[in-house]
Amino acid sequence: DARVTQTPRHKVTEMGQEVTMRCQPILGHNTVFWYRQTMMQGLELLAYFRNRAPLDDSGMPKDRFSAEMPDATLATLKIQPSEPRDSAVYFCASGLGVQGRDGQPQHFGDGTRLSIL
Amino acid sequence: EDQVTQSPEALRLQEGESSSLNCSYTVSGLRGLFWYRQDPGKGPEFLFTLYSAGEEKEKERLKATLTKKESFLHITAPKPEDSATYLCAVQATGYQKVTFGTGTKLQVIP
Numbered sequence: 001d002a003r004v005t006q007t008p009r010h011k012v013t014e015m016g017q018e019v020t021m022r023c024q025p026i027l028g029h030n031t032v033f034w035y036r037q038t039m040m041q042g043l044e045l046l047a048y049f050r051n052r053a054p055l056d057d058s059g060m061p062k063d064r065f066s067a068e069m070p071d072a073t074l075a076t077l078k079i080q081p082s083e084p085r086d087s088a089v090y091f092c093a094s095g096l097g098v099q100g101r102d103g104q105p106q107h108f109g110d111g112t113r114l115s116i117l
Numbered sequence: 118e119d120q121v122t123q124s125p126e127a128l129r130l131q132e133g134e135s136s137s138l139n140c141s142y143t144v145s146g147l148r149g150l151f152w153y154r155q156d157p158g159k160g161p162e163f164l165f166t167l168y169s170a171g172e173e174k175e176k177e178r179l180k181a182t183l184t185k186k187e188s189f190l191h192i193t194a195p196k197p198e199d200s201a202t203y204l205c206a207v208q209a210t211g212y213q214k215v216t217f218g219t220g221t222k223l224q225v226i227p
Contacts, residue, residue: 004160031213042219043161043204050213091160097213105151106215108160 002026004109006092012115018080021112023092024073031097032075033106034060034067037089046090049075050097082116089113119144121218123205129224130195138190138221140205150188151215152181153204161204195225 005024013019025032033048047057052069060067064083069075079086093106120143130136142150149168153161165174167183174181178199180191190203202220209216 033215043217045214045216048213056214093160104149105163105166107163108153110158110160 002107004092004094004107006090006109006112008112009110010113010115012117013082014117015084016081017116018078019082019086019114019116021077021090021092021114023075023077023094023109025075025092025094026107027073029094029096029107031095031106032069033093033095034075034077035091035093037091037111043091046077082114084116087114087116119207119209119214119216121205121207121216123203123218123221125221126219127222127224129226130192132196132225132227133194135191135193135195137192138203138223140188140190140218141186142188142205142207143186144207144209144216146210148208148210148212150183151206151208152179152188152190153206155202155204155220164203192223195223197225197227199223200225 007022031050034046035043037043046059047067048055049069066078089111091108091111093108095106096104122141124139149166151166152164154164155161165181170185172183178193182189202222204220206215206217
């Protein structure tokens with residue numbers, strides 16, 4: 001089965017450091033989503049792309065977070081500078097977003113567990 | 118704003134004891150309602166999509182149903198391997214964004 005691949009799986013770093021998380025979506029999927037999951041908030045949507053163009057990043061703190069898709073096989077989420085409150089599991093998901101068609105499910109990677117000390 | 122509320126937050130069942138999980142939703146127009154299963158340390162795994170009221174989907178011991186206001190995930194004769202957190206999510210018509218509930222953590226005791 002095709003899967004979404006996320007790297008790294010775990011990241012521990014000190015406050016103020018830059019963090020980059022990477023995602024390889026399933027080949028052929030044209031939408032990519034970034035989520036953050038915490039015990040308190042559950043899954044929160046940070047940003048999503050369709051055909052590599054950002055459609056909505058209203059869930060992200062703009063001053064420190066950025067999301068890009070340099071090509072169809074790579075999505076990145078960066079935090080600079082990182083803060084302890086950014087500690088969470090970050091998930092990438094991909095799907096087929098086709099205008100006018102019924103909802104298509106998203107397929108998730110296994111996440112990056114981020115700890116900011 | 119789309120909203121999804123799942124209940125109960127946690128459920129403990131004996132092996133073989135059937136039960137149902139609830140997902141209540143508010144959405145301007147439903148494009149799809151999704152059920153996912155999440156195991157510890159893993160990403161959510163897709164189970165079902167439901168599109169319209171009255172629709173039902175089944176997979177092994179799981180059956181998902183949909184009304185205009187809620188969805189149920191029925192678990193028949195559960196086994197310990199069914200232990201996981203079950204997430205419900207909705208997608209509104211015209212949008213790609215999906216809104217997730219906070220999940221029901223299911224524990225099945227042998």
